[in-house]
Amino acid sequence: MADPLPFRPPAAAPVMPDRPAVRIEDLRLTRRWRKVIDGISADLGTPGCTAIMGPNGAGKSLLLRTIAGLEKPQGGTITFAWPPTPEKRRVALVFQRPVLLRRTALANLVHALRQFGVPRAARTDQAMALLERADLAHAAKTPARALSGGEQQRLALVRALGQAPDLLLLDEPSASLDPRATAALERLIRQAIHDGVRVLLITHDRGQARRLANRVVFLHAGRVTEDTPSDRFFDVAQSPQARAYLNGDLLL
Numbered sequence: 001m002a003d004p005l006p007f008r009p010p011a012a013a014p015v016m017p018d019r020p021a022v023r024i025e026d027l028r029l030t031r032r033w034r035k036v037i038d039g040i041s042a043d044l045g046t047p048g049c050t051a052i053m054g055p056n057g058a059g060k061s062l063l064l065r066t067i068a069g070l071e072k073p074q075g076g077t078i079t080f081a082w083p084p085t086p087e088k089r090r091v092a093l094v095f096q097r098p099v100l101l102r103r104t105a106l107a108n109l110v111h112a113l114r115q116f117g118v119p120r121a122a123r124t125d126q127a128m129a130l131l132e133r134a135d136l137a138h139a140a141k142t143p144a145r146a147l148s149g150g151e152q153q154r155l156a157l158v159r160a161l162g163q164a165p166d167l168l169l170l171d172e173p174s175a176s177l178d179p180r181a182t183a184a185l186e187r188l189i190r191q192a193i194h195d196g197v198r199v200l201l202i203t204h205d206r207g208q209a210r211r212l213a214n215r216v217v218f219l220h221a222g223r224v225t226e227d228t229p230s231d232r233f234f235d236v237a238q239s240p241q242a243r244a245y246l247n248g249d250l251l252l
């Protein structure tokens with residue numbers, strides 16, 4: 001079946017036309033006396049999608065969680081492109097395993113929209129629109145936790161998009177999905193990118209990084225070893241760590 005949403009370059013985000021969404025300077029995070037993020041500096045949240053790649057334990061999840069404000073770094077700064085007290089939540093995070101309430105799919109979205117400050121009268125209509133976007137209108141009354149893995153992840157993704165974020169953080173969103181479910185999820189991600197949402201995507205799936213990302217940031221042992229346009233990354237990765245990873249070598 002032809003992809004109904006072919007990839008097009010993203011529209012410029014209206015809020016911050018050229019600026020990266022977040023500037024990270026000399027970020028340091030220690031866990032159990034180990035430097036798990038060891039001085040990362042990068043401008044992230046540039047237009048389009050940036051794939052965050054690297055071996056297990058490189059610090060990818062902790063980097064995203066720190067940007068989302070879920071981890072407190074020991075050093076460094078994180079500066080967003082918007083003022084410190086925004087009127088809406090501008091960063092949304094979707095985990096590998098969706099965290100859904102024991103309620104229907106519709107009720108999960110209505111609940112989230114309430115948290116995002118959507119007026120009561122508008123919540124159900126907006127929730128139904130999000131369900132339709134996720135191709136889940138038929139499952140509105142189904143308990144969210146009874147949905148398939150792919151459906152749950154689409155629900156979690158549109159719930160995050162219901163927040164109208166400028167920056168969307170995706171932590172291996174399709175790691176446990178089959179190709180069909182992955183394709184459906186990627187269509188939603190592509191649409192969000194097209195709508196101007198900046199995406200940071202952790203993935204071990206090189207095909208996915210090629211399909212979605214225009215930039216790759218490669219992490220190894222808590223450091224950035226490479227930050228490059230995705231086509232260059234896959235053709236001629238420069239850092240030995242990234243080359244080894246792409247060769248399928250065991251990176252210790």
Ligand SMILES: Nc1ncnc2c1ncn2[C@@H]1O[C@H](COP(=O)(O)OP(=O)(O)OP(=O)(O)O)[C@@H](O)[C@H]1O
Nearest residue numbers: 031032036054055056057058059060061062063202
């Ligand atoms: N709460 C914690 N306490 C101690 N160590 C932790 C904690 N959370 C993460 N770590 C360690 O920090 C390092 C980086 O973890 P992180 O989850 O960011 O890796 P990752 O690059 O996302 O790996 P993966 O690809 O396996 O998900 C790992 O060695 C991990 O064991």
